[in-house]
Amino acid sequence: MPPPADIVKVAIEWPGAFPKLMEIDQKKPLSSIIKEVCDGSGMNYQIIINLFLEH
Numbered sequence: 845m846p847p848p849a850d851i852v853k854v855a856i857e858w859p860g861a862f863p864k865l866m867e868i869d870q871k872k873p874l875s876s877i878i879k880e881v882c883d884g885s886g887m888n889y890q891i892i893i894n895l896f897l898e899h
Contacts, residue, residue, distance in 0.1 A: 856881055 850870045857863045868877055878893065 852868050852870060853865055854868050855863050855865050866881065875893065882888065
């Protein structure tokens, strides 16, 4: 059975860490996806949200 079309695998890299392969549910709100990525990498969620809002 093929995987759902709204689930994608994404490689995420950040300085000083190994790349991480995550499954992202495209039906979730972007803020929820960013929080999952930050929780998995130890990054500060609010700093990342502020960076997104600036650009």
